[in-house]
Amino acid sequence: MLKSGEYSLLKGNLKLILNQMIPGDEYMPSFTRAVKIEIIIKKYLKNKFILSLKKRRINLYKKKDWDNCEKILVNDILEAYFTSNSVIKALNLRKKYYLKDTKKENMFKLLKKVKYKNKIFRK
């Protein structure tokens, strides 16, 4: 169990780094806008490095800190982010924007242009 001060520091540190790792753009939310940070904290309460962030402020310019976070958290943050409802919604909006001027071909019209009209397999 963490004391409330320790928990706040840990939460603040993780928020900082995860929003730097996945910062968001015009369509996509930043990490903590898409995923509740508590989900990540709960999963890693027994991890030595993550727990060390309850006692000190993380240094994003320190390569070791960044590399450790990436190595430990990569799979879970990708999974949590890309399966979140807000990111799925954002991807759909993005898709609609990028496809708005793209013409979808009619498959049956394309099939009519297949060169071979007779069978081409060997009996």
Add this chain to the structure above:
Amino acid sequence: MKKERTDILIIGAGASGAASAWNLSELNLKITCIEQGPLINKKEYSFNNKDREINKLNKFNIDPNQRKFNSDYPINSKNSPISIANYNAVGGSTLIYSGHYPRFHPSDFKTKKNDKIGSNWLFNYYDLEKYYNLNDKMVGVSGVSGDPAYPEISNLLPPLDIGYSGGLIAKAFNKLGWHWWPSYAAIKKSKKLKKGIRPTAVEIYLNKAEKNGVIIKPNSRVLKIKLSKNKIATGVIYSNKKNEKKFLKASLILLASNGIGTPRILLNSKNKDFPNGLANNSGQLGKNLMLHPLGFVEGQFDKFLESNEGPEGCSIYSHEFYETKKNRNFKRGYTLQLLKSPGPIESFHYLKKFNKIKFGNSFFKSLFDYFGRTIPIAIICEDTPNKNNFIQLDHKNKDNNGMPGIKINYKLSDNTKKMLSHGINQCKKLFRTAGAKNIIAFGPVKNTGWHLVGTAKMGTSKKNSVVNKFGQCHEIKNLFIVDSSIFPSSSGVNIASTVQAVSLMISDYIKKNLKNLIKKNA
């Protein structure tokens, strides 16, 4: 050891075992389908499961050596450029397959007669046609009739949407004058489920077989098949979930454990009458292993194509280079299959492997330069039988029941290497025609040993084959093999459709000759 009894025992509840289980379930007999893997909830393996991308990397990983579940056994592929992919569970590899259901070509059944390469089957496409039709109906295969690459295939469900990427590549095929057609897919359209409904062997056959009284026995690994003094199979020793050994007595046994699992059981069942493995006095068991060496070519485009969306598997395919042509430097040929590009998580891991993405400010730019903008094409090359490509028991690496694993010994032939090279060049030409800005290509792809063929081949003589045309072991009359181990050739297409058609044909033979088979062996 506790003894149990059944009339017909089917070893393996995958594509072929399930088809036989259903077909035989109309008989008034006790039928048991035994499977080393578990029964898995349908929602977990659904294409539409939100966690599908992540599941493909862990619990539904195609590599048994990565999964290491209790239902897996070690498969050593160090001596092979292609490693084996499978899934051991009720439903088998159909739980994670892409649902691509093309048939073999008529010429695939007589490669030796037509092209002086490989081996001929003991029956042809037209003998199997009614079983292909039945299986298509049971599965619910979608597609379009009139394909010039095949004899007429009718009663297909409406074809799947080929999407923006399919349309772009189809136009390129037309520009080049090459054959293409919408693929034959075991995927039904659905308004609610974006990825479509893709049934597995469970939904297609096993549920119906169970309703008819077939007993499915998951988490039960067959260790050995036992024989009487008269060379009649009497039953199997199997290990259950609690690792208790039991004997299951059976009058008729069907092996349906794929081109690796089936010879594994037979090799492990050797006795004084069959010192080289059960039914193996010909020495052919485990030999002539055929895989489908796969080339991968990916075109990257400037515009977003939504190429990751829609039903998985293949949307369009080409058999332009399928049949042997004199002006090429190889015999037989290959299929080109247009696939779906990966989702965002897989895309990240792929880009990371080549140092093309990192977390931080450039994360989304790197990701979206790739995600939804690439079109992958798989080149499935026909393989030919070679006795130097074989599997053997690996006594140094055993499964959790103490049964030896498998070691693969496999090399690509010169014919295959030339075929692969040709396929890659043709795909690059296709992508240039389609306007791709970057093209990457390589092959053979390592983790693609899905289609396991040829290791218990059919033939007329017990001197040089394991089974007859009905999958019946020459030397053990109540032992049948109904999976792709018995195929004399691999074709250049996915094998699921043919595996199930052959299984239906063999089980029909068993039904018609049941009195002789069971009476002789009672």
